[in-house]
Amino acid sequence: MPDPEPTRATPAGDAATAPVHDPVRDPWRGPMRRALAEAERAAQSGDVPVGAVVLGPDGDVLATGHNEREAAGDPTAHAEVLALRRAAQRLGAWRLTGCTLVVTLEPCVMCAGALVQSRVDRVVFGAMDEKAGAVGSLWDLVRDRRLNHRPEVVQGVLADECSALLTRFFRSR
Numbered sequence: 001m002p003d004p005e006p007t008r009a010t011p012a013g014d015a016a017t018a019p020v021h022d023p024v025r026d027p028w029r030g031p032m033r034r035a036l037a038e039a040e041r042a043a044q045s046g047d048v049p050v051g052a053v054v055l056g057p058d059g060d061v062l063a064t065g066h067n068e069r070e071a072a073g074d075p076t077a078h079a080e081v082l083a084l085r086r087a088a089q090r091l092g093a094w095r096l097t098g099c100t101l102v103v104t105l106e107p108c109v110m111c112a113g114a115l116v117q118s119r120v121d122r123v124v125f126g127a128m129d130e131k132a133g134a135v136g137s138l139w140d141l142v143r144d145r146r147l148n149h150r151p152e153v154v155q156g157v158l159a160d161e162c163s164a165l166l167t168r169f170f171r172s173r
Contacts, residue, residue, distance in 0.1 A: 025154065025156060028157045031053050031055060031100075032124065032157045034051075034064065035079075035104050036104055036161060036165065038052065039051030039066055039067075040165070042079065043165070045071050046071070047068060048067050048166070048169065049067070049166060050066065050078065050080075050105045051067075051104050052065045052079035052082070052083040052102065052103040052104070053102045054099055054100070055101075055102065056087075056091075057097075062086075062090050062099065063085075063090055065079045065081070065082030067079050078107075078108065079104075080103050081111060081114050084118050095119045097119050097121065098121055100120060100122040104125070104126045104165070105125065105129055105162060105166065106135050106136065106137055107123065108132045108134055109132070109134040109139060109141060112134035112139075112142050115142055115151055116142060119149050122151050122153070123151050123152075125153075125154075125157070126157050126159050126162030127163040135153055
């Protein structure tokens with residue numbers, strides 16, 4: 001169930017019923033819900049619940065992916081890598097210029113490298129990964145000025161929902 005929208009305090013100090021709008025994160029809630037659905041698929045197959053969606057320049061879904069490391073026996077079968085591969089196949093080009101990757105968990109070093117190499121314009125993620133994140137938490141690979149491409153980063157979209165899914169998964173183990 002989605003988190004209730006936060007409320008805004010009125011000048012009189014009463015809580016208004018209008019939700020607090022976040023112009024940076026709000027446009028990405030729908031795609032993040034799609035990524036969360038992919039993450040659920042990973043959990044159902046015994047993989048860490050991470051889901052990803054690649055949006056084309058027009059905002060349409062080009063490809064989706066969820067972790068398949070356990071299912072495929074492939075250490076590179078992360079949601080982001082699979083979604084990027086599928087998007088490139090669909091477009092017939094490895095350069096995903098104009099595209100956005102939406103993912104439930106902050107990408108690791110491998111996935112952050114794939115983002116840079118694929119030339120996506122933007123990465124949107126939900127939960128921070130303090131142990132292995134490479135888009136601002138532990139490392140910040142995608143903003144390294146020495147690289148030839150640096151995608152825009154939007155973090156914290158539906159972060160509570162993304163974190164809760166991971167917490168439930170690991171507590172059940």
